Amino acid sequence: MNLEAVRAAIADVLDPELPVLTIAELGILRAVAAEGEHVVVTITPTYSGCPAMDAIGADIRAAAAGVGAQDVEVRTVLSPAWTTDWIDDAARAKLADYGIAPPGPATGAIPLTLSVRCPQCGSPDTREVSRFSGTGCKALWACTACREPFEHLKAI
Secondary structure (H helix, E strand, O other): OOOHHHHHHOOOEOOOOOOOOEEHHHOOOOEEEOOOOOOOOEOOOOOOOOOOOOHHHHHHHHHHHHHOOOOOEEEOOOOOOOOOHOOOOHHHHHHHOOOEEEEOOOOOOOOOOOOOOOOOOOOEEEEEEOOOOOOOEEEEEEEEOOOOOEEEOOOO
């Protein structure tokens, strides 16, 4: 078993709720280690109770099996808690290109989103329609300028 190939295959697993980002780009892939032929993959959910974790675990095991790792354990750790600050600038650009407004920085006392740029036309003239969208980590927004609805990944 080639651990680097396993690590690369796992890093390429797409997030099922944000399929434009890999789990590595999203920052939920924490570690890939081997204990002999046993591979241990450590992930942190975007929030506790995230319904996509079972699907992500299955996709991790399938990706690892595709490069020869058969004995794969997926460990979920909640501490430190995931933060949108773990998403790098390139991944934020991918989200915007996909039509999802990326989160702003979550660092600070209280993350507060007053305005979000429309990923369709770039206008800051937007409004929140619903605090929740297709998943708990996204909110539904609408652009006043181009009239297009869009999702916004909340800063956590």
